[in-house]
Amino acid sequence: MTARAFDAGSVADARAAIPSPWRRAWTANGPGYMFLLPWFIGFFGLTVGPILISLYLSFTNFDLLTAPQWTGFDNYARMFTADPKFIASMRVTFLFVVFSVPLKLAFALCVALVLNRGMKGLPIYRAVFYLPSLLGASVAIAVLWRRLFAGDGLVNEALAMIGIQGPAWISNPRFSLWTLVILAVWQFGSPMIIFLAGLRQIPQDLYEAADIDGASRWRKFWKITLPLLTPVVFFNAIIQTIEGFKSFTPAFIISGGTGNPINSTLFYTLYLYQEAFGFLRMGYASALAWVLLAIIAAFTAFSFLTSRYWVHYED
Amino acid sequence: MPVTTTAASVADDPRRPWRKRIISVVAHVVLIAASILMLYPLLWMLAASFRPEREIFSSTSLIPSAVTLNGYISGWHGLPLSFGTFFINSFTISVLCIIGNLAACSMTAFAFARLNFRGKRFWFALMLGTLMLPYQVTLIPQYVLFLKLGWVNTFLPLVVPKYLASDAFFTFLMVQFFRGIPKELDEAAQMDGCSPWRIYYKVLLPLSVPVLTTAAIFTFIFTWDDFFGPLIYLNDIKTYTVALALRNFVDSTGISNWSGLFAMSVLSLVPVFVFFLFFQRLLIEGIATTGMKR
Amino acid sequence: MSTNFDRRQFLLGSTALVAAGAVAPAFAQDPGRLRLYWWGGQARADRTNKVSDLFKSKVDPKVTIDGEYNGSFQDYWTKLDTQVAGNNTPDVLQMDYRYIYQYATKGTILALDDYIGKGLDLSDFDKDQIDGGRVGGKLYAISLGANSVAMMVNTAAFKEAGVDLPTPDWSYDDYKTASVAWNKANPRNGMRILQDGSGNEPAYENWLRQRGKALYTADGKLAWTADDLVEWFKLWDDLRANNVCVSPDNQALDANAAIETTMITLGKAATTFANSNQLIAFQKINKDPLTMVNFPRAKKGAGGGHYRKPSQFWSIASTTPAKDESVKYVSFFINDGDAGAALGVERGIPCAKHIRDAIAPTLSDQDRLALNFVSNLGDLLGPLPPVPPAAAGEIDNELQTKSQEVAFGQSTAEDAGPAFFKAATDMLARSS
Numbered sequence A: 001m002t003a004r005a006f007d008a009g010s011v012a013d014a015r016a017a018i019p020s021p022w023r024r025a026w027t028a029n030g031p032g033y034m035f036l037l038p039w040f041i042g043f044f045g046l047t048v049g050p051i052l053i054s055l056y057l058s059f060t061n062f063d064l065l066t067a068p069q070w071t072g073f074d075n076y077a078r079m080f081t082a083d084p085k086f087i088a089s090m091r092v093t094f095l096f097v098v099f100s101v102p103l104k105l106a107f108a109l110c111v112a113l114v115l116n117r118g119m120k121g122l123p124i125y126r127a128v129f130y131l132p133s134l135l136g137a138s139v140a141i142a143v144l145w146r147r148l149f150a151g152d153g154l155v156n157e158a159l160a161m162i163g164i165q166g167p168a169w170i171s172n173p174r175f176s177l178w179t180l181v182i183l184a185v186w187q188f189g190s191p192m193i194i195f196l197a198g199l200r201q202i203p204q205d206l207y208e209a210a211d212i213d214g215a216s217r218w219r220k221f222w223k224i225t226l227p228l229l230t231p232v233v234f235f236n237a238i239i240q241t242i243e244g245f246k247s248f249t250p251a252f253i254i255s256g257g258t259g260n261p262i263n264s265t266l267f268y269t270l271y272l273y274q275e276a277f278g279f280l281r282m283g284y285a286s287a288l289a290w291v292l293l294a295i296i297a298a299f300t301a302f303s304f305l306t307s308r309y310w311v312h313y314e315d
Numbered sequence B: 001m002p003v004t005t006t007a008a009s010v011a012d013d014p015r016r017p018w019r020k021r022i023i024s025v026v027a028h029v030v031l032i033a034a035s036i037l038m039l040y041p042l043l044w045m046l047a048a049s050f051r052p053e054r055e056i057f058s059s060t061s062l063i064p065s066a067v068t069l070n071g072y073i074s075g076w077h078g079l080p081l082s083f084g085t086f087f088i089n090s091f092t093i094s095v096l097c098i099i100g101n102l103a104a105c106s107m108t109a110f111a112f113a114r115l116n117f118r119g120k121r122f123w124f125a126l127m128l129g130t131l132m133l134p135y136q137v138t139l140i141p142q143y144v145l146f147l148k149l150g151w152v153n154t155f156l157p158l159v160v161p162k163y164l165a166s167d168a169f170f171t172f173l174m175v176q177f178f179r180g181i182p183k184e185l186d187e188a189a190q191m192d193g194c195s196p197w198r199i200y201y202k203v204l205l206p207l208s209v210p211v212l213t214t215a216a217i218f219t220f221i222f223t224w225d226d227f228f229g230p231l232i233y234l235n236d237i238k239t240y241t242v243a244l245a246l247r248n249f250v251d252s253t254g255i256s257n258w259s260g261l262f263a264m265s266v267l268s269l270v271p272v273f274v275f276f277l278f279f280q281r282l283l284i285e286g287i288a289t290t291g292m293k294r
Numbered sequence C: 001m002s003t004n005f006d007r008r009q010f011l012l013g014s015t016a017l018v019a020a021g022a023v024a025p026a027f028a029q030d031p032g033r034l035r036l037y038w039w040g041g042q043a044r045a046d047r048t049n050k051v052s053d054l055f056k057s058k059v060d061p062k063v064t065i066d067g068e069y070n071g072s073f074q075d076y077w078t079k080l081d082t083q084v085a086g087n088n089t090p091d092v093l094q095m096d097y098r099y100i101y102q103y104a105t106k107g108t109i110l111a112l113d114d115y116i117g118k119g120l121d122l123s124d125f126d127k128d129q130i131d132g133g134r135v136g137g138k139l140y141a142i143s144l145g146a147n148s149v150a151m152m153v154n155t156a157a158f159k160e161a162g163v164d165l166p167t168p169d170w171s172y173d174d175y176k177t178a179s180v181a182w183n184k185a186n187p188r189n190g191m192r193i194l195q196d197g198s199g200n201e202p203a204y205e206n207w208l209r210q211r212g213k214a215l216y217t218a219d220g221k222l223a224w225t226a227d228d229l230v231e232w233f234k235l236w237d238d239l240r241a242n243n244v245c246v247s248p249d250n251q252a253l254d255a256n257a258a259i260e261t262t263m264i265t266l267g268k269a270a271t272t273f274a275n276s277n278q279l280i281a282f283q284k285i286n287k288d289p290l291t292m293v294n295f296p297r298a299k300k301g302a303g304g305g306h307y308r309k310p311s312q313f314w315s316i317a318s319t320t321p322a323k324d325e326s327v328k329y330v331s332f333f334i335n336d337g338d339a340g341a342a343l344g345v346e347r348g349i350p351c352a353k354h355i356r357d358a359i360a361p362t363l364s365d366q367d368r369l370a371l372n373f374v375s376n377l378g379d380l381l382g383p384l385p386p387v388p389p390a391a392a393g394e395i396d397n398e399l400q401t402k403s404q405e406v407a408f409g410q411s412t413a414e415d416a417g418p419a420f421f422k423a424a425t426d427m428l429a430r431s432s
Helices: A002-017 A021-057 A074-081 A084-115 A122-135 A139-148 A154-161 A176-186 A189-201 A204-212 A217-246 A249-255 A268-278 A282-310 B007-012 B017-049 B070-076 B083-114 B120-130 B136-149 B156-164 B168-179 B183-191 B196-207 B209-225 B228-233 B242-252 B258-290 C002-023 C042-058 C073-085 C100-105 C127-131 C155-161 C172-185 C201-210 C226-241 C248-252 C276-285 C323-335 C337-343 C353-362 C365-375 C392-407 C413-431
Strands: C033-039 C064-070 C092-095 C149-154 C271-275 C290-293 C313-316
Touching: A021 A282, A021 B083, A021 B120, A021 B136, A021 B156, A021 B196, A074 A282, A084 A122, A084 A176, A084 A189, A084 A217, A084 A268, A084 B017, A122 A189, A122 B017, A122 B258, A139 A154, A139 A176, A139 A249, A139 B017, A139 B242, A139 B258, A176 A249, A189 A217, A189 B258, A204 A217, A217 A268, A217 A282, A249 A268, A268 A282, A268 B136, A268 B228, A268 C073, A282 B136, B017 B070, B017 B258, B070 B083, B070 B258, B083 B120, B083 B156, B083 B168, B083 B196, B083 B209, B083 B242, B083 B258, B120 B168, B136 B156, B136 B228, B156 B228, B168 B209, B183 B196, B196 B209, B209 B242, B209 B258, B228 B242, B242 B258, B242 C064, C033 C042, C033 C073, C033 C323, C042 C064, C042 C276, C042 C323, C042 C337, C064 C073, C092 C323, C100 C313, C100 C392, C149 C155, C149 C201, C149 C276, C155 C172, C172 C226, C201 C226, C201 C271, C201 C392, C226 C392, C226 C413, C248 C392, C271 C276, C276 C290, C276 C365, C290 C365, C313 C323, C323 C337, C323 C353, C337 C353, C392 C413
Parallel strands: C033 C064, C033 C092
Antiparallel strands: C092 C313, C149 C271, C149 C290
């Protein structure tokens, strides 16, 4: 060990003896940049570069076999004026996000509140509710879901036991999307964990002070819990919304890759996949991707801007 | 100060402990019912995988009348290649990704958490920004790039990005963790003449076993379940992962072998479930820290 | 501390090894290996794999043949395109009349004219079947059998309903009349006599041809008008309203045109639109005895709807490194006696005369039924239509979606007809 230290020391001495600005800058910044090298390669090669290239491709027709042909705004024009599938997939994805995210957060918050009362068996309940989140995105679960909600599946059998004649969920365009919403909400465990952590961060003395003032449980929730939880709600809402927009596997498996019946399960990513890899219309698919990026960026910006009105950060 | 009797104070009133008991019991009942409802689909699939084919859709009970391994046997050989190949493929990809993530993300996190350099805050903000970037927008050019490199139909497109710290989520997790390690340790090592590499390697990493384990497990789960990546990059059945194989199974044997399908589905979920059983505390804490204020 | 380092070294080393294994695309371009890809059910898979084994034992023991198949006709093309995109086109791929034009003009499949007589033996092959695989005069695909459209019929269900089996001159009206008695008898708890064929492109084509129209013109335009489609949708509206065909929920279960999810297999209808060579595959997974009949006539006495077409082809990828081997395989497939015996008529009536003669004595009753069906179409037979244009496959899929809109009441026949006509015209323009 001492031999090493001696080496490093002598090198350091030598360096200190020649303090050129370049060398100093290098010694100062060098290690940082060296450690970041893998990330830099990935960032420019796999993120920034592709983003710019896909922007370019969105203005072309590109089928992978021949060079891209410039078509200007044709792709975007077609998307908004002559593509009923685009409209359908937008509508479907929006409906999915608008319904599944609030429901998911509501369940997550409610269960977190119940669990936070310090019940016996908390770890077990927490684990049970979290497990679906881990498994939910897999092909196996999507396959299971497809069977459960089939016309003669478990769900309808259960409904029949209480006298309700269930529809053929999966093959009926009115209901097929809801099976996917239910699947998403089933995975509320992940935001629930975050809510639990957030709840635990709220200082107990606030509640004790409220108790002294004689506040009811409801008041305590509205005036203490919820306001202090808003950062977590905000965080969860953004993450879950973005995840919702990226959803692919369940829609793919449940509809057999078609997005049917009548495009009622045509999630945006599924449509993009069909255009890119089903029909090799890579230019159009790139345009689709950019529209999605624009929407998510607008949503995120909007959320951050309006967050100051309802998110209370504890200072 | 007026003394108001509210439900809360009544419940906490030592003279009426039974009220709190009742609320607690009700809460437990509701939670247990909810738990059963949440887990029922999984339990049903597990039961169905052991049932004889014809019985699968005729009963809702969880206990099969006759236990048979037929589903597992027929499912294992249900595709032209046995599921053993697919499990090996999935496993290989996951392990390679874990190594890549641990190495690259910890290096990146070390730079952001411990080193100072010009533009650090700028790059850090950019890195966090990539967390919110939808992958669809880089998808096609990445595909074209890998196509030109000749990497399509190998594992490389799925694995190599991990070695370039493409998963900002884990970098972020590790940055948070590193920030919790006292800087005095770094400074002590520096005074001993350690280079940044040695500090990283000999000081920080050994202390980071918890976050590294968390990252490893999450990487495993994410890559094991990954469907989209293999869907577009793996064309040859020899390279298929379990997720792809399951989907093929559904397509080719269709509705004629449900017990086989469910059996293979159960098997595909087992590794994730096992990790969950043994490491749930780590996983849950890992998730929880991401929700903390930055 | 030293153990940490060693472990890390080991990890890095083993990573390198495994990564090296992952790097080498050992599978894709290997001349000693043939990759086949086709669509079809288990019956077809068994037979094809048998032929591959015969090829290995009789012609080339050194080759490895990997046979992959997809149960869904629709999904087959998506996956194929993904493989083509990834430069991994299977060496020998099954081809369909609707898609030949697209793949030939894109250069994905090989022109085989140079191989005729030099590795590809077409000496006693039916000429019209050879021509069916030509695009622009060049031969791109080899027919694997002749078939025509046909309806599968569940004879047991008909017996239970006490209704006579359909005869070759039944029109849609006749089915409607029969459904009155059928629904009164209510066999199998709600089984209907017909599936919902409003989204079935072959059914639509058959109906159009009987009225003197067609799907596509020789130069790749639509050969029908919006009014035709409106009438077609209205026909099915009427059949649906009178419970002649299954409900839209049930029809939507048949999402991927796989045999297992057709209405007859699921027990929702007593008949299903299919192809004559599929009788074998259908019978394999249906417990009830099946028979075949032609597609319904548009009205009494109308004919000319059917045609003898190549049921499917083998094409060879233009990027395959194993051109000669692939040609050898295809030639073996269509000419070898044992192969012919293994395949039977599952892919259609064999096109090589010597194969037909050889297997004639070995045919089962149902096989003979399929064979005779195609030979004895009589006035139902019309000329072979020209090769469909490049967007034909996409239009086929979209018709299904559009028909669902009408069936579920989201759109009326009057609106859907012109809307789909416009969409189809768009698709044709886009793909040219």
